[in-house]
Amino acid sequence: MTWQSILVDMLTYVFLAYSIVLLSLYVFIGLYSIGEIKKYLFKNSFTDYRALASATQAPGISILAPAYNEGANVIENVRSLLSIHYNNLEVIIINDGSKDDSLEKLIAAYDLYKSDFFVNEQVATKPVRGVYKSRARKYRKLIVVDKVNGGKADALNVGINISQKDYIVCIDVDCILEQDALLKLAKPFLENTDKRVIATGGVIRIANGCTIEDGMLVKINLPNSFLPRMQTLEYIRAFLLGRMAWSRLNGLLLISGAFGAFDKEIAVKCGGYDHNTVGEDMELVVRMRRYMEELKQPYIVSFIPDPLCWTEAPASFKILGRQRNRWARGTIETLRMHKVMFFNPKYRLLGMLSYPYWFFFEYLAPIIEFVGMSCFIILALFGLTNWYFFFCLLALVFSFGIMYSIFAILMEVLTYNQYNRYRDILKLIGTALMEPFIFHPFVVWSSIKGNIDLYQKKNSWGEMTRQGLSTPKKPNS
Amino acid sequence: MIFFEVAILFFICVTFLMILWMFINLTIKKVRDGRYKKLKNMADILIRNAIFLEQTEEIKLIPITARTAKMLSNDNFRSILTQELLSAKKNISGTAAVNLENLYNQLNLDKYAVKRLRSRRWHIKAKAIQELGIMGQKTHLNKIYRSTNNKNDLVRMEAQTTIVKLYGFEGLRFLDVVSYQISEWQQIKLLQELSRLAPDNFSGIEKWLNSTNMSVIVFALKLVRNYHRFELYDRITELLNHPNEVIRLEAIYTLEKIYTNETSKVLIDKYPLETLKNQKAIVKALQDVGYDDDIPVLIQFLGQDENELKRLIVRTIANINPEGLTEVENLPQSNQYPLDQIIKQIKGELI
Structure with missing residues (x-):
């Protein structure tokens, strides 16, 4: 045996072993999520959320919605938030130094005045220019904060400082919420008697292609465009299977920044959102968990499989690439900041399972995939590739990936069944078949670019241009 | 290599089976939907x-067609x-x-619900209990009552809610024996059920206030304040010394609703011994139960570092007597951050 063949064999078996462990974990996640979803659906089938909406004992919730250059839709988005039926609620819109006329529009539409408001700076932020309240009683729940631009994390921290309630719900201002989303998100905080629920998240769905009128979701449709449809499948898989399984293990490290609820006391004690990372949503959850572990206090990070929030997915490769690049950088930054937990038994499940999983299979997976493919190409150039083995391994990974996606679609059909036309299911199956060849390589490449950008200390958020979700109304005939 | 081939073949077969399952399920759902509409x-x-x-004397039964009966x-x-x-x-x-x-x-639909009540599957059992409760089936009390301390939290919660739905305040006697903690969510549900009934001078509350189950004490405190049980005032003040922080907090909330002339003094005495959360609750309670005489003590409380508490104290002073704000303004630190801004905000709130 030559050293080259030893090297090739070693590489091959390392990649094979990694793939087998990864696929086994996916099987475990898929199967483990079933029990949790079933339990939730049974429980949900006889829960009356109306009890909470009007209860005087309902916990106080502050919705924090940062807005940057959202002038085009901000009035409608705020109206949608104000229409949420919940007794003990305040809606805080944080204008993060927008360059457009967002603030002027809000002042005019909601009859706002600049009030003397003491901003309790529990978390350090960029300066607040003014706090606005409405003269109209019907908008008494609304607070608009104008601040110097500092990014999403900084805007959310200002929201935390302004908030007067016990729980904060952080959302993207352009998200469309289901009518009972807040009630469903608040319930886990009230259910547990032996452990403190420090954060709750819900399923985010893709709104591209859906019919939206006056900030309300009227009809659910599968996106027509290619990329949003790919992301629809990806979100079903990630939220319905991945997060439910991690939630059952109480090992969830991420609650989407688009819609999540937090226990404010713990969030403040942890120092709020970290504006040194572009993955501020994941970082806060990890820090809150770490804080609770270090205090040795029993806690839960809860997750709800109900689709609660609808968001616009990037529809172009350029914007999607920026998003995935940012996600990759956010993951690495978070893992770096909390590297002390890596296989540290002091942090129990968090240190021994959740963190290593994210390190090996979220952070390293695209790198290993990229390096693996590169190695095979180099070996092929030198004529050292066993082509049969190569194609078998590729077919194994692809066929598994497709099977896992089909399993996710099956779970969707058996549970929420939101895309219930035969045509939609066929389209989703087609998407699952295409994903490994088009979408997945692009996501891997964006992630690699994220790694490179981080190495080169490029830490921009990346502009996320959105097309807007409102469906144009048909003129009356 | 055989491993790969077998594995790939297995994945492909499973994929096809799942797709088949999906379409069969969708078809069944569509057929069932059509039938469902008819039924x-x-x-x-x-x-x-x-x-x-x-209904009249003669017509007691609801007319049912032969087809429906069948x-x-x-x-x-x-x-x-x-x-x-x-x-x-x-x-x-x-x-x-x-x-x-x-x-x-x-x-005779209750007959089927009772059958489901015997199910070992918690969700079927819990749903059956809920059904009997909504349909006012008092005859099955014993079976439901037994489930009020069931080890499954959802069966237990439904049984407790149903007992209260059927028997009102009398149904609360399950609190005598419940050994599991009653969640906040369940307490909200129970209080909502009770809110539908005419207020009743129910008994048992003294016992619940002495329960070894912390959540029963918390719930009893909520009952005391919701139903203004002034006669329990002394017991509630005793609970301000309870080792459990949550119970002390609920006792503060309760005293706010059943206060006497002495309440503000009792709360102010406890203030230095309390946690920050409970101190905030005391200061908030003083907005309703405080007097002008309490203002100097409240001003003394401003000498701590918690800004949120400072804001609450100034707001409480202004609520007790807006003139009290002048006293705050006379403080040497009133021109400095954060008190200057807090005073501005509270003055704005008074307008």
């Missing part, structure tokens, strides 16, 4: 007739009819609601 229509007609029936042996129809009856019953009251209960009894 629901029949059930709705029956329910509508029951709701609008004017359909009752169909599990699907019975399940749809029960669901429709339950959702109708939840939204109406008065004679129409009684008519729906009568229809439920006339069709």
